[in-house]
Amino acid sequence: MPWLYLLIPLAFLIVFTYVPLGNLLYYSVTSWDGLDPDKPFVGLANYVEIFTQPQLFEVFGVSLYYLAATVAQVFLALLFATLLSFNLRLRNLFKAILFFPNLINGVAIAFAFLFFFRPGGTLDITLQFLGLGGLSKQWLGDPAVVNWSLAGVQVWRYVGLGTILFIGAIQAIDSQIFEAAELDGANAWHRFRYIIVPGVRRITGLVAILSISASLSVFEIPWIMLGGANGTSTFVIQAYRTAFVDGKVGLASALAVVLLLIVVAIALIQRRLFKDEVDLV
Structure with a gap:
């Protein structure tokens, strides 16, 4: 019965969160322009470009x-x-x-x-x-x-x-x-x-x-x-322009992944800083 009650919210979570996240990760390792049915695989090239081109990262x-x-x-x-x-x-x-x-x-x-x-x-x-x-x-x-x-x-x-x-x-x-x-x-x-x-x-x-x-x-x-x-x-505006103005959806997806990792890292640090006695038990 509990799984039956959870079925609909889990379906929404998977469809609207985890599937798009999987697509984002996939796009981030391609050079897709957002229109072409082909999505050429480029590996970590987009991430290398982010950290080697200051203008993409300086908006932080x-x-x-x-x-x-x-x-x-x-x-x-x-x-x-x-x-x-x-x-x-x-x-x-x-x-x-x-x-x-x-x-x-x-x-x-x-x-x-x-x-x-x-x-x-x-x-x-x-x-x-x-x-x-x-x-x-x-x-x-x-x-x-x-x-x-x-x-x-x-x-x-x-x-x-x-x-x-x-x-x-x-x-x-x-x-x-x-x-x-x-x-x-x-x-x-x-x-x-x-x-x-x-x-x-x-x-x-x-x-x-x-x-x-x-x-x-x-x-x-x-x-x-x-x-x-x-x-x-801002970083999000930079990602938006990269995707929809420059037509580099793959690079923009990599930017979004970098932002996601930064937020996750901050959340983990915050959890360590604000860990209380309940967490230590």
Whole structure:
């Protein structure tokens, strides 16, 4: 009976995950152009090309901006979750506000932030209202700040998801622990440092790996807002262009495999870093 219940989800998993993955691995060792019925086998030539042509791999430098934003994202999510897990007025409203961006389509977000960052747009008007007009820049035109701007969009979009996950973890901590700490004279910082942070350790690992995976596979926001121009091309955009503009599906598949291996490696490292006592038993 259990296998009968699992039959349909397993079928979907195999058809839509493992079969495409097998095809990806196969394409990555061919020089297929995406149209020709013949797929010439080239072995590891595509992988050699990736690591010997810097322009194919240097786009990972853009991911560093999103990785840096990931740190801010995890910190803000934990901060908001801590504030919203205790007696705070309108906390349910704030939860909804924080989580709402996670429900919006990426295309809509991209177009909204085009108006937000444009010269004389929402951000510049806000800075002028606050008397900080001198800080206005070409947010999407200056190569020095454009990737920071796009990374900020990523933080705004996903910080709510991390917040909700952290809230669940904090509320799972026995309330008697907080009461005992308060009786012992622990202040808010001590409760956060010695109770909340260790108590949400596993969720921190989950939020971190989700955020890092998202930062390495950024596509829609920089693609829709700038088309990957002005130094905003990510690894996924590079793979897309290689496949559908240059007609090198085999090479693009190898790029996708490299990205997959990097994400898996990060997940394994994260598992080692956040291994707790339960895992050690």
